[in-house]
Amino acid sequence: MIFFRVTQNINIKTTDGTMVYYNKLKTPSELENETVYITTYDDFVDIKEIFSRVDKTKYFAKQLNEKNIRNIPNFPIELGIINIDEAKKREEQNNIDFFDFVETDIFKQLKNIQKDEINVALIGGVGSTISEIISSCTALRILYKKLKEVYKNIKFDIYINASNNSYYTRDKEIYKTQKYINNIFPLSITSKKLCEYDYFIDNSMNMNKLLDELNSVDAWLYKFGINYKKIDETEKYNELDLINYKPQDTLIQKIDEAKRKGKLLLFHPYSANINKSIPQAIAIDLLKELLAKADDYLIITTLQIDSKIKEDNYIDLSKESKTISDFIYIVSNMDKIITTDTSTYHISDAFMIPTVVFFTDKNFEKKIKYYKYIKPIFVKDKTKNLSKFIYENEKLTIYKSESWRKVKVDKIIKLLDNF
Known part of the structure; x- marks a missing residue:
């Protein structure tokens, strides 16, 4: 993920007409507020390009110190393979696939939350093509079921690239076929909003290395911190629900x-x-x-x-x-x-x-x-x-x-x- 602020107020419209508002950081200000933004690396690249086209002398997206924001008292717990200092690592290794996919156990990351419902934010989608999203959502559904073994109710919100994603509307439609997803939002998300969640999963990292080695379902289960070898093959089926769709x-x-x-x-x-x-x-x-x-x-x-x-x-x-x-x-x-x-x-x-x-x-x-x-x-x-x-x-x-x-x-x- 990338943590940043903007130098001038600007609005970006997604393909379905949704507006994403960016407002200039007012100083002095707490880092948990509505003008500190978080998004995926790819979306951040798109944002910088949009700002440059508007006015490269006035509009900038400036990165903030990630450690300071992650240290906010209300900052949620990251689940799955942890992605810290992504921008720095990409710059140091010239954007080569640098990610170390160290095996993680999601159940050791969970905390004891005494409430009926937990909220989970997924920062970034699980693919960029129709095929990738549908097949990878199978892993997302299994993740949801696994969390349901621990918590009574779970609310999944997914935040997907929107700044220059010509397929945003299409991608949103696909995610709407997944009945375990509560809502779909465009990136970026503010630090204040992210701090309302109990957990988050960072899907900003490049998954190519894992996808080269594993089937897409297994690759994403591995990313989520679930031992894919222990998941019954009969659970690894695709599921699409058209309840929200009305055909002509x-x-x-x-x-x-x-x-x-x-x-x-x-x-x-x-x-x-x-x-x-x-x-x-x-x-x-x-x-x-x-x-x-x-x-x-x-x-x-x-x-x-x-x-x-x-x-x-x-x-x-x-x-x-x-x-x-x-x-x-x-x-x-x-x-x-x-x-x-x-x-x-x-x-x-x-x-x-x-x-x-x-x-x-x-x-x-x-x-x-x-x-x-x-x-x-x-x-x-x-x-x-x-x-x-x-x-x-x-x-x-x-x-x-x-x-x-x-x-x-x-x-x-x-x-x-x-x-």
């Missing part, structure tokens, strides 16, 4: 009409990462084959694959899938799914939907370690670059589609039918 009538109607015609099969060939996506021409060919051979299913898509396809057993819901909640709702109504390595299979796991997933990452087995309804197909990338330059030139790459062309629809259908 047109979406409900289209899905209901489709269900009356037959079983629904979602075909999701593209990822935000081009290296994980099925090449467009091959995706179209696969779709046409599915329409011809998957007799028992209506093929559903939320992507614009080919506007020329007008088959009776094909339904394009791309116009209805506008938000992450729309997409989760659509996935939850499917009977089977075919997808690439994207958020779709993390969502389908929450609804126990049989899913065939194409992976181009050879380490895919670590990702799906606890997923019981996944059947993977590994597609080895045989791309060769003829360019001698550092930059990539699409025209100078060959064999990019060779492995994808070996994917057979008959094999996919067989895998789906054998669930």
Whole structure:
């Protein structure tokens, strides 16, 4: 975490319209007040960039002495792996992954609190992509259940990056599907507000080192100070609750009409990462084959694959899938799914939907370690670059589609039918 003050009053608007107010520190002042701010390292970098764009001669975010603030009498106890002097360590090691993830026991950090409810602030989210957040929230849910073994009631508030997070609204929607989370707020948080909590967990640190070694659920359990080896695998499932979501009538109607015609099969060939996506021409060919051979299913898509396809057993819901909640709702109504390595299979796991997933990452087995309804197909990338330059030139790459062309629809259908 970073502790700082600002030199001039300024307001920052998040993508959902929420305003985050920053007011100049009035001196002399106690460090437990509404003008001492705390945020993650990444969010602090964004704040400095915003201030610079406004007026680099007047607006500054100046770091404060972390030790002085942590010594405030009401400062809450930090749980999990402790993250002290993050800014200093990053500067000394040129922002390299310096974190020492020393094994911690969260139960030895807890104090005896004589009240019915404890409050826990989570500073920073548990990922930046849809896939990361959904899978990592599984660890967050397990953390909540473990704390419930000690305390009667627990209130989890999560504070996520907001200063220059174009996905803030989307991320907030995902966290709202987790029924154990009390509320979601934008960073920064004031020292006065943080001191209202009994505990806090600092998620500012770079998790890459842990995530390289462990499955995401185990990595975050380790970060929270929970022995992931002692958690039953049956507890490591994704969970998404759409109780706060109201789908559009047109979406409900289209899905209901489709269900009356037959079983629904979602075909999701593209990822935000081009290296994980099925090449467009091959995706179209696969779709046409599915329409011809998957007799028992209506093929559903939320992507614009080919506007020329007008088959009776094909339904394009791309116009209805506008938000992450729309997409989760659509996935939850499917009977089977075919997808690439994207958020779709993390969502389908929450609804126990049989899913065939194409992976181009050879380490895919670590990702799906606890997923019981996944059947993977590994597609080895045989791309060769003829360019001698550092930059990539699409025209100078060959064999990019060779492995994808070996994917057979008959094999996919067989895998789906054998669930």
